[in-house]
Amino acid sequence: AQSVSQHNHHVILSEAASLELGCNYSYGGTVNLFWYVQYPGQHLQLLLKYFSGDPLVKGIKGFEAEFIKSKFSFNLRKPSVQWSDTAEYFCAVYTGTASKLTFGTGTRLQVTL
Amino acid sequence: GAVVSQHPSWVICKSGTSVKIECRSLDFQATTMFWYRQFPKQSLMLMATSNEGSKATYEQGVEKDKFLINHASLTLSTLTVTSAHPEDSSFYICSARDSAAGGVYEQYFGPGTRLTVT
Numbered sequence: 012a013q014s015v016s017q018h019n020h021h022v023i024l025s026e027a028a029s030l031e032l033g034c035n036y037s038y039g040g041t042v043n044l045f046w047y048v049q050y051p052g053q054h055l056q057l058l059l060k061y062f063s064g065d066p067l068v069k070g071i072k073g074f075e076a077e078f079i080k081s082k083f084s085f086n087l088r089k090p091s092v093q094w095s096d097t098a099e100y101f102c103a104v105y106t107g108t109a110s111k112l113t114f115g116t117g118t119r120l121q122v123t124l
Numbered sequence: 125g126a127v128v129s130q131h132p133s134w135v136i137c138k139s140g141t142s143v144k145i146e147c148r149s150l151d152f153q154a155t156t157m158f159w160y161r162q163f164p165k166q167s168l169m170l171m172a173t174s175n176e177g178s179k180a181t182y183e184q185g186v187e188k189d190k191f192l193i194n195h196a197s198l199t200l201s202t203l204t205v206t207s208a209h210p211e212d213s214s215f216y217i218c219s220a221r222d223s224a225a226g227g228v229y230e231q232y233f234g235p236g237t238r239l240t241v242t
Contacts (some may be wrong), residue, residue: 043229054235055217062229099166105229110157112231113207116167119126 013038015104017115023090025123032087032118034076034102043105044085045112046076050098058100061085072096097122125154128220131232135209137241144204145237147218153198154220156233159191162215174201176188198223208241 016035024030036042046058059070066078076087085102102115127150137143147157155176160168162225172182172193190212192204201220205212213240221230 047233055233057230060230111170113170116135116166116168118163 012024013042013104013106013109015102015111015113015115015117017100017102019118020107020116021119021121022121023115023121025092026094030087030089030092030096032100032102034085034087034115035083036085036102036104036113037083038104038106039107040076040108041108044076044104045103046085046087046115047097047101047103048067048075049117055101058087058107059105092120092122094122096120126150126220126222127131127230128218128232128234130218130237132237133235134238135240139209139241140207142204142206143208143239144220145203145216147201147203147220149199149220149222149232152220152222152224152232154201154223155198156203157195157202158221159168159193159203160217160219162217162236164215167175168226171203198208204238205239208239210241212242213239215227 014037018033044061047055048058059068061078062070069075076122100118103112105112129148131146157174159171162168171186172180174180174193174195176195183189195201217236218234
């Protein structure tokens, strides 16, 4: 069965620091990959997604992610975080085999001023 | 963009009673909707997949008689928590897939419903 691992459970950064959140999945076939963000008290929002093509995907609010097939990874990056980026970040994978989204455990990002 | 609404956003009920949560796709049709449960500081756990006009598919370990799902139209799915108990207190989130999206897979999420059972 497919699974998603997010190794960073809680990350604390100062404003303007660079961010990289890890995401690894286990599935050998074709995958669709997603990063979602959940701001405090708000619903899940799509940050970016990868279906095919260019493995470097740009999303909203300056986020990007790189799909590295050989490493089964889809890490999320942002060059300079802002206090407003404080939120929970979830990586998710969809495969046609499972026909459902499988979420990672999430990473709580706390950005300090 | 596609919007999914949930009602109510917050509900408190007494142990033993039933609670119904509605999920609506506001500007698109959804043949498939999903119900998730999220515990504090944890990830989303898929409870069931709801298909319009047919029975829901429940994930392993989810009691289908306790969590009744109805997807009677292309824009509405309901989750009824029957005979609720304090351990059912949680954040319930629905999600809908745009039927017109074709080969592009994307789910849109509702704002969630906080259920507290006393």
